[in-house]
């Protein structure tokens with residue numbers, strides 16, 4: 580009986596081990612499959628992205644697009660503008676400016692982009708409104724109100 584028992588027990592163990600191996604094999608097999616599937620999916624995503632870039636470029640070039648595609652392209656442009664604005668304000672804080680052609684940042688005084696060679700036209704800053712008074716008269720008129728204020732505050736006390 581004991582012999583039978585151990586024989587059975589041994590057989591059971593052997594069977595369990597076999598099943599375990601089979602299970603791990605299928606586990607690794609399906610893991611491999613999952614990796615292959617996600618690899619294929621990544622390729623699809625890359626191609627879809629390429630299609631998107633091609634279609635968007637056509638939209639930018641003025642080629643008429645289907646309405647739903649045009650709406651999505653406009654959204655992309657909006658986000659691109661938002662990025663450009665943020666980069667520009669970041670560059671300004673560092674005393675730099677952004678190349679209009681390639682988006683590279685460079686020193687404010689640069690005449691040409693160091694990355695793409697594009698000529699950087701001087702951006703008209705907030706000084707566009709011309710001062711009606713000649714610049715030479717400025718210092719005198721600036722000093723006078725301060726002097727008057729000082730005198731009046733002294734006389735009040």
Ligand SMILES: [Zn+2]
Nearest residue numbers: 678681692695
């Ligand atoms: Zn550039």
